[in-house]
Amino acid sequence: MELRVQDLAVARGGVPVLERVSFTLSAGEAVILRGPNGIGKTTLLRTLAGLQPALDGTVSVPPESLAYGAHADGLKAVLTVEENLRFWSAVHGTDAVDEALAAMDLLALRSRRAANLSAGQKRRLGLARLLVTGRPIWLLDEPTVSLDGASVALFGQVVRRHLATGGAALMATHIDLGLAEARVLDLSPFRARPVTRMPGGFDEAFA
Numbered sequence: 001m002e003l004r005v006q007d008l009a010v011a012r013g014g015v016p017v018l019e020r021v022s023f024t025l026s027a028g029e030a031v032i033l034r035g036p037n038g039i040g041k042t043t044l045l046r047t048l049a050g051l052q053p054a055l056d057g058t059v060s061v062p063p064e065s066l067a068y069g070a071h072a073d074g075l076k077a078v079l080t081v082e083e084n085l086r087f088w089s090a091v092h093g094t095d096a097v098d099e100a101l102a103a104m105d106l107l108a109l110r111s112r113r114a115a116n117l118s119a120g121q122k123r124r125l126g127l128a129r130l131l132v133t134g135r136p137i138w139l140l141d142e143p144t145v146s147l148d149g150a151s152v153a154l155f156g157q158v159v160r161r162h163l164a165t166g167g168a169a170l171m172a173t174h175i176d177l178g179l180a181e182a183r184v185l186d187l188s189p190f191r192a193r194p195v196t197r198m199p200g201g202f203d204e205a206f207a
């Protein structure tokens with residue numbers, strides 16, 4: 001499945017952040033979003049995931065084709081690791097829980113409550129959730145935060161396997177996941193033009 005983004009404009013807190021963003025992400029492809037802090041990588045990913053509306057533009061696939069992986073969002077603290085994945089697998093009508101546990105090295109932690117996981121273990125569970133969504137296009141926001149070297153390598157393998165089986169990934173990351181084939185999309189040219197400022201106004205005070 002191909003993701004075609006055309007002239008997308010996105011905003012954060014009502015303020016336009018990026019505009020006229022156009023790119024294509026094909027099956028089997030990984031694209032890495034680049035740009036300085038605050039340029040709008042998270043905002044772009046959240047907009048594509050359907051978590052906030054776009055100001056303008058078109059996205060060729062519905063949010064149901066996209067899986068958003070960020071932080072530990074969506075984890076139920078009182079459920080165990082395995083129960084969390086079973087919950088999401090039921091929501092998505094898939095059956096990949098054991099595979100996901102194994103892929104992110106969570107088999108030994110399957111009976112532990114999510115609340116009692118370390119930050120890195122929570123992150124691994126959040127990434128295992130991607131696998132049980134069964135969705136082809138992954139949107140990843142700094143997926144390797146809190147992960148140790150071994151877990152980064154593990155996740156690199158998971159992404160490569162996803163790409164090899166026709167999936168695609170759009171990610172904001174500063175870490176080399178070992179994806180030699182990944183394309184880089186620099187967001188700098190899409191920075192929204194600043195709104196007209198009022199002299200002595202709020203913007204001036206914080207400039």
Ligand SMILES: Nc1ncnc2c1ncn2[C@@H]1O[C@H](COP(=O)(O)OP(=O)(O)OP(=O)(O)O)[C@@H](O)[C@H]1O
Pocket residue numbers: 012013014017035036037038039040041042043044172
């Ligand atoms: N809740 C919010 N309300 C208003 N503005 C926000 C809010 N969250 C973020 N912003 C602003 O929106 C802009 C885009 O932020 P975003 O998090 O998308 O950038 P980013 O490229 O992901 O940054 P980083 O590399 O630091 O993670 C920034 O200028 C930020 O200050």
